[in-house]
Amino acid sequence: MTLTLTPLVDIPLVKPGDSLAQIILLALEHTEIVLQDGDILVIAQKIVSKAEGRLVNLESVIPTERAFDLAEKTQKDPRFVELVLQESRSVLRYRPGTLIVEHRQGFVCANAGIDHSNVRGEGGAPEDWVLLLPENADESARRLRAELQSATQTGSLGVLIIDSHGRAWRMGTVGAAIGLAGLPGLVDLRGKSDLFGYQLRVTQVAAADELAAAASLIMGQAAEGQPVVHVRGFPFTLREGNLSELIRPIDMDLFR
Amino acid sequence: MTLTLTPLVDIPLVKPGDSLAQIILLALEHTEIVLQDGDILVIAQKIVSKAEGRLVNLESVIPTERAFDLAEKTQKDPRFVELVLQESRSVLRYRPGTLIVEHRQGFVCANAGIDHSNVRGEGGAPEDWVLLLPENADESARRLRAELQSATQTGSLGVLIIDSHGRAWRMGTVGAAIGLAGLPGLVDLRGKSDLFGYQLRVTQVAAADELAAAASLIMGQAAEGQPVVHVRGFPFTLREGNLSELIRPIDMDLFR
Numbered sequence: 157m158t159l160t161l162t163p164l165v166d167i168p169l170v171k172p173g174d175s176l177a178q179i180i181l182l183a184l185e186h187t188e189i190v191l192q193d194g195d196i197l198v199i200a201q202k203i204v205s206k207a208e209g210r211l212v213n214l215e216s217v218i219p220t221e222r223a224f225d226l227a228e229k230t231q232k233d234p235r236f237v238e239l240v241l242q243e244s245r246s247v248l249r250y251r252p253g254t255l256i257v258e259h260r261q262g263f264v265c266a267n268a269g270i271d272h273s274n275v276r277g278e279g280g281a282p283e284d285w286v287l288l289l290p291e292n293a294d295e296s297a298r299r300l301r302a303e304l305q306s307a308t309q310t311g312s313l314g315v316l317i318i319d320s321h322g323r324a325w326r327m328g329t330v331g332a333a334i335g336l337a338g339l340p341g342l343v344d345l346r347g348k349s350d351l352f353g354y355q356l357r358v359t360q361v362a363a364a365d366e367l368a369a370a371a372s373l374i375m376g377q378a379a380e381g382q383p384v385v386h387v388r389g390f391p392f393t394l395r396e397g398n399l400s401e402l403i404r405p406i407d408m409d410l411f412r
Numbered sequence: 413m414t415l416t417l418t419p420l421v422d423i424p425l426v427k428p429g430d431s432l433a434q435i436i437l438l439a440l441e442h443t444e445i446v447l448q449d450g451d452i453l454v455i456a457q458k459i460v461s462k463a464e465g466r467l468v469n470l471e472s473v474i475p476t477e478r479a480f481d482l483a484e485k486t487q488k489d490p491r492f493v494e495l496v497l498q499e500s501r502s503v504l505r506y507r508p509g510t511l512i513v514e515h516r517q518g519f520v521c522a523n524a525g526i527d528h529s530n531v532r533g534e535g536g537a538p539e540d541w542v543l544l545l546p547e548n549a550d551e552s553a554r555r556l557r558a559e560l561q562s563a564t565q566t567g568s569l570g571v572l573i574i575d576s577h578g579r580a581w582r583m584g585t586v587g588a589a590i591g592l593a594g595l596p597g598l599v600d601l602r603g604k605s606d607l608f609g610y611q612l613r614v615t616q617v618a619a620a621d622e623l624a625a626a627a628s629l630i631m632g633q634a635a636e637g638q639p640v641v642h643v644r645g646f647p648f649t650l651r652e653g654n655l656s657e658l659i660r661p662i663d664m665d666l667f668r
Contacts, residue, residue: 157630158416160416161414249666323580326621326660328657341583341584360585365584366626369586372617390629391630410512412581
């Protein structure tokens with residue numbers, strides 16, 4: 157069965173308070189896609205965050221002493237570092253230009269996912285606006301899924317919210333799941349047999365992350381051009397899922 | 413533009429000495445796909461390794477003292493550990509059940525990619541056969557690409573060889589590139605402008621890894637069922653590429 161990923165056309169610039177469900181439903185029409193049970197919508201975190209009003213102006217941020225210290229070590233704006241710390245559980249690594257943290261929501265990423273690009277708020281200096289990740293991306297995905305299912309009379313859609321993450325050991329960013337609803341994060345194939353009847357051993361597949369990477373490939377990067385991707389042909393059974401499936405418990409993580 | 417990924421049907425069990433190009437050309441026919449310039453074929457390392465005869469019987473392996481030591485610490489077969497060490501540049505982490513190394517070819521993975529499942533050689537105890545990764549997966553990809561282009565009169569195909577890799581911080585495996593020809597590993601968007609005219613900063617996209625993850629999603633895991641995936645609609649310009657683009661230099665890696 158073929159897996160198809162289609163970016164939705166005509167997604168406008170998203171503003172705080174916009175209904176993403178309405179925007180997506182209209183864009184589906186323009187792209188001439190009728191949602192079916194089993195379809196998945198993959199959404200760039202940036203438009204979720206904007207719709208949820210997660211814009212912050214750095215002028216409103218008062219850095220703590222810890223933020224000043226870390227700002228000096230990373231050569232970043234102390235107000236930006238303060239926001240990163242507020243959004244994080246712990247700092248994993250830093251050096252000039254780089255700050256890797258464990259986000260409140262459990263995943264590891266640079267700068268707690270806070271971004272400068274493509275961001276403008278109302279008033280203040282344009283370059284002082286930044287965008288935080290959604291408050292709770294699983295919850296955002298669940299809400300959006302409920303709205304889309306209700307509007308389209310479908311019963312089993314998936315919604316996946318993604319961001320671009322750097323990796324240990326490898327160059328470049330890849331799309332990664334930060335929130336999901338209605339699809340599995342991990343697919344556990346342990347216990348299934350291989351071609352010769354042996355039981356497979358290492359067979360927990362990070363299906364939501366693989367789909368995030370796939371969708372990221374065609375979102376483009378400049379990057380509100382194509383922030384929603386429609387997926388048909390996802391090969392695993394849809395079910396309730398959440399981000400925590402994909403987070404490696406600290407005591408199983410050799411690279412903290 | 414839609415990205416489509418289609419697993420090829422009727423790929424037989426691959427044996428040492430088989431021509432993968434011939435197998436793929438026949439499977440393309442059965443799947444009713446005519447290759448076009450810009451298409452990419454994603455191939456599971458396992459069938460490349462088998463065609464190249466990378467089967468080893470553990471009975472033929474004599475462990476060094478270092479292998480015995482590490483075998484005890486990881487609770488693995490010393491002969492298996494010996495092969496892992498022979499295939500590796502360095503050991504990153506180990507503990508009972510886990511052995512993470514830098515492979516000779518530069519990427520970081522568990523057990524140097526050596527696998528037990530779906531592997532049988534001629535003679536000996538069936539469970540003693542293991543399969544090493546291709547000797548040089550970039551070279552394997554280049555060779556296969558040349559054969560496929562020649563047979564199909566196309567001038568710009570891509571060939572991507574992938575394996576399933578675990579990650580730091582996150583659960584589950586994802587498809588990752590281990591060899592490539594005719595497509596970019598990294599796509600560098602630095603210098604491009606965002607929607608408001610600002611220059612983008614973090615914009616090296618690991619396009620080959622994102623495609624590897626996408627294809628892995630539909631290969632299934634039990635896993636010689638669908639080891640070749642045809643891709644149409646890859647959104648970046650094809651060019652010469654190689655694995656080294658995707659390997660983070662050690663001095664830029666905070667997680668060694």
